[in-house]
Amino acid sequence: MLKEKIYKMDYYSEKILTVLLLIFEYIAIIVAEKISLIIQNNIPYTAGKFYIPDIYFYLVIPAIYIFFVEHTKVNERFIFFWETMQRTFYAVLYSEIFCIIALYVFKSSNYLSRSYIVIFFMISFLSLYLFRQLLVKTCNRLNILKTPVIFVGNGKATEDIIYFTNHNNCFGIKVADIVEEIEDISQLRKNIIRKIEQLKVKTIIIAIPNLEKNKLLDLVEDIQPLVRNLMFVPNTVGIPVINLEVKKIYESNMLLLSIRNNLAKKTNRRIKRIFDIVFSLLTMVIIIPVSIIVMILIMIESPGAAPIFKHYRVGRGGTLFPCYKFRSMVPNAKEKLQEYLKNNPEAKIEWDKYFKLKNDPRITKIGKIIRKTSIDELPQFINVLKGEMSWVGPRPIIKDEIHYYGKYIKDYYAVLPGITGMWQVSGRSEIGYKDRVSLDVWYVRNWSIWIDITLILKTIKIVLFRKGAY
Incomplete structure (x- = not known):
């Protein structure tokens, strides 16, 4: 029963979530278009009422936006709150550029309004982002549509990944099981395969950053054919990973990690x-x-x-x-602090540690x-x-x-x-x-x-x- 339940959860959650996202994105674009039209048509001194033909309003524009939302991977599970904003911004930017080009190509530029373009850009960004957050909050509150995951390794890396997905406005994951790390790599491999066969889970995360390269390679080669998604945590402790880019050198089967220093530009x-x-x-x-x-x-x-x-x-x-x-603070703050720290040793310890006091007499x-x-x-x-x-x-x-x-x-x-x-x-x-x-x-x-x-x-x-x- 447990095996069937988890398998169905894994199989249907992704499909249901995909459909829900498409629905929410479509509604978000329609709402943004409506609001933008209301604002546009109530701006003083504009030349007449602006309108968009139904085929563009209900079909072409939403289709373009949904395409670029998917293209920029806005709905990826393992991204920060601010990365969702960033990707949504670029999805809207690319969509607007594409819409403008398409209208000119099909000689429909008379439907363009510069003020509407600016208004719709801002409103569509907010609408897409807020509708997505509404869906995320609802799913997390109801604890539904989370991808079942088998973790390999029960250390800090596993705890950090679980914490991240539960605290960063992600759609989240559900821990199906955790396979403990053991020295015997052959036995570890058997334990993982047995769990995959029992639970029919299609997502595996190897969360052992210090695992030797040869052992990791053995696990990847044996497990990858059995699942849909296989992820592992490389040993990048201490490296600033947000601006890290992966360069793939295919001929050598090698990854080159590039770290950007944004503030150097x-x-x-x-x-x-x-x-x-x-x-x-x-x-x-x-x-x-x-x-x-x-x-x-x-x-x-x-x-x-x-x-x-x-x-x-x-x-x-x-x-x-x-x-x-x-x-x-009072005007003689310095003198009052020195006197207070002299008479209160515990406050002196607190001051030396934080340079602040919870009960500051000044x-x-x-x-x-x-x-x-x-x-x-x-x-x-x-x-x-x-x-x-x-x-x-x-x-x-x-x-x-x-x-x-x-x-x-x-x-x-x-x-x-x-x-x-x-x-x-x-x-x-x-x-x-x-x-x-x-x-x-x-x-x-x-x-x-x-x-x-x-x-x-x-x-x-x-x-x-x-x-x-x-």
Whole structure:
């Protein structure tokens, strides 16, 4: 019974999911077209009502979009949240270009409207992404349409893969069984084949990164003919894998791993800078009114004290710059801290480890609120506009913290420090400095604009739920 149940689950889940994705993608495109038409036809001073013939509206355009969604592998299971956004963006971009070319080729360019093209680009991107997320959330909540997988190896690699698929907006996997790693490769092979025959599962993941090449080759040669998908975890521990590309040298049956350093390219640094400026200008509508209210409250609680103070931090290339923040502490904060640490040994240990205190005696009443909500960091958008900081990057450190980075300080120096970053969305004040350094290095070595967008979205979520900030 178990064998038949798992086999049917494996066989039908992929087919059902494929059909559901096609339906959701089609609906997403139709909805995007409808919304875009409503917006287009309500823009003042446009020349008449814009329309799209039914054959294009209901057939040609959705077909083109669905083709490029599949072509860019938007629905792949083992990809990050931000990679889904990236692939959806390119699918929409390619689709729009193809649609424009097709309309010109078939002499239907009179249906084109430049404003509609721009509107539809943005709306279709959001619609495709949100409809997909709706399907992902529904499937995961109901715990359905997950691919059954047999894992080989019961170590950390297996745990990490399972955790990844359950926490990254993936459609997920269902662990059918785990075959424990043993030294006897012949017996291990027999155990795997027996599980495949028992459960009829068509996806195998060999999660043993340190497995010897010859043993791995033996397993692959014997198992591959028995399954539909065979994956294995190569030994790439410590290598920044997000920007890693696989080059296939067919004649030698060899793989060449290429690692891109995105921030080494001037074009990417310019893109990051343009994003910072545009995002700063867009958010000023919210930042300025909130800042005025906060400054008034600070001046009421601490008369005579400047509502914004600057503290010199280490920036790109190791240069110091004035980092702006709203005042959240009493004017004699330094003296009060020294006295408190002297009389509280436990607080001294906490300060030496995190450079922060959960119960900081220097913080004012309004200071507790703006720190908890991270509003105290809003003035740093001035640093962003000045080119001293970025919206996303390693948090700016003081000179006394440089030694914590050791040999990785070059990674920190390579980029502008950020208002938010990997540390903030991964636990903030709840994680130690060693982990903070690892996160900063990971960000620098794996940067992409999509990671920046994702980290900003995650930061907003964390700030709203007030997790890990003090």
